Amino acid sequence: MxxxxxxxxxxxxxxxxxxxxxxxxxxxxxxxxxxxxxxxxxxxxxxxxxxxVMPGLIDMHVHFRDPGQTEKEDIETGSKAAARGGFTTVLTMPNTKPVVDNPELVKYVSDKSQQVGLTRVLQVGSVTKGMEGKELSDLKGMIDAGIPAISEDGKSVMDSGLYREAMKIAAANDIPVLAHCEDINLVQGGVMNMGAKSESIGEKGISNAVENIIEARDIMLAEETGATLHLCHCSTKESYQILKEAKEAGINVSGEVCPHHFTLTEDDIVAGDGNYKMNPPIRTKEDRDKLRQGLAEGVFEVISTDHAPHTAEEKAKGFASPFGIVGLETSASLAYSELVLTGLITPLTMAAYMSSNPARILGREELGDISEGxxxxxxxxxxxxxxxxxxxxxxxxxxxxxxxxxxxxxxxxxxxxxxxxxxxxxxx
Incomplete structure (x- = not known):
């Protein structure tokens, strides 16, 4: 049949x-x-x-909270959310408890996802042990166990020398580095975009420089090491120019934008509502419009969700709550409504940003393509x-x-x- x-x-x-x-x-x-x-x-x-009828969607950036925080999400419920959102492949980030920094935990996620069987769950390995930024994880062991990429998502590796060594290993093994770009020394307790809105509601702000400085550093390291670099959840107007110039210089770098960053601005924030707290934060209209321009031009070539589940009790704490929002089940509809119907991109480009481009960046030619065979x-x-x-x-x-x-x-x-x-x- x-x-x-x-x-x-x-x-x-x-x-x-x-x-x-x-x-x-x-x-x-x-x-x-x-x-x-x-x-x-x-x-x-x-x-x-x-x-x-499109290739199965691929999300390069999700959090399933398994192992360790399964009250928020687990591999089965995350897979159900992915399937409902049209995703047949997702990359889960390693900032679980414990951190996925060894082959045994990579195998745990792989085995459990295969048992569930609703979507292809590819576990990303952490750059450093325990994501503490002090010592490299067992990168080779995790690569042999099947990780598609390495990342310290949730934070940046602030030790540039250590990060460079990780990039060399990634380049030698032909896997990309997924970069969360955040200068932790500049955050200074910020919880939302630094600007008029943060001042008006009395919350500490996060400046664009927090992201931009590390983006520039990571691109330089990628150029030096030959690593394939992917910039996660770009949110600033400057990231458009930084990424554009890097691509024009021939550096092997790509970037993603999440739906919350191309749909919302700081003006949409409801004071005290933790559902508007995410990292990087939603920023100004100028930032959002530049991200949309970058998507229209192909400077940004991936749409990812940064699906980040938290409990209702946690998010009830307003801007004292953890960073993050869920996105797997709304991503395709938001992309179509905000980007395709507005004429910024075509339906074919939407399919590329949500399937074939991620597959290409990951070197998974069997995915993101609905050709015969x-x-x-x-x-x-x-x-x-x-x-x-x-x-x-x-x-x-x-x-x-x-x-x-x-x-x-x-x-x-x-x-x-x-x-x-x-x-x-x-x-x-």
Whole structure:
């Protein structure tokens, strides 16, 4: 029995395909992509008329809190959230408790995610032991165990010499470095963007320089070591220029923008509401508009969520709460509403930013591509559906996000992972 997706508009960035075609899946492999595939009696058919059929979405930046903080999220609930959001591959960050700094914990996450079987969970390894910034983790051991990248996400490695050694190892083993750019000495207790809003509500601010200084340093180190560098959750107007100039200089660097940074500004912040507290913070309209420009121009070429679950009790503490919001289940709708419908990017570019570009940066050619012979990871997205975001509908454990009641257009209706339908909006 085959699974056939009929009548959908296939958006496949690696082949620049943007046309109405059918897709046939046998087992976990795409066996045909062409018009007019005729099903036989035993075939299962999905009618995708009016929908976009895209490579399964890839999120380069999520937190599943497992091991150690599973009251916030775990691999099963995180995978359910990912599937509902259209994601067939996610990269989980290592700032768990304990930190993922050894092959044994990499294997723990891999084994558990395979048991769940709803999305491909790729565990990123920490740069330093315990994320303490003093001694390199067992990078080679974790690379042999299958990590796709290294990162100290949640903080920066402030010891530039140590970080350079890690970059050399990453370059030698052909894996990227995912950089959280934050000069901890400049944060000085800040909890939101430094500006008019922080002054008006009496909260300590985080300046753009906190991010920009480390971005510049990391790019210099990447150029020196030959490492592949990916800048996580870019939030400042200066990051646009820093990244643009680095690319023009031929440095192997890319950057991502999260939906909360291209949709919100500090003017949206509700005083005392911890759902608006994230790191880096949402910034000014000028910053947001420059990020949008960078996405329109391809300076930023990835959309990631930085999905960061916390309990309701934690977030009830306002701006004394932990940094972070959830994003897996709203990302595609926000990207379509704010970037595609406004004419900043095309649907094909959205597919590239959320699937094929991450796959390319990670060196995973089998992903992010729905050509014949590729793995059958597919997201079906209906651009006509209008709905309101409500946290009560989420599949993940946590509800911490600032979009309650926001009206959006476009919705993931089916997610196919390895040839199996793992999310169906009519059922789940």
């Amino acid at each position: 085959s699974l056939i997706i009929k009548n959908g508009r296939v958006l496949n960035p690696p082949t620049n395909t943007n046309e109405i075609l059918d897709i046939k899946i046998d087992g976990n492999i795409i066996s045909a992509v062409q018009a007019g595939i005729v099903p036989v009696f035993s075939d299962e058919v999905i009618d995708a008329e009016g929908c976009y 590729k793995v059958a990871d597919i997201t079906i997205f209906d651009p006509s559906i209008e709905y309101e975001i409500h946290a009560a509908d989420f599949a993940g454990k946590s509800r911490n996000m600032p979009y309650e009641g926001r009206k959006v257009t476009g919705k993931v209706i089916k997610t196919i992972y390895g040839g199996r339908v793992v999310y169906d909006s009519e059922i789940n």
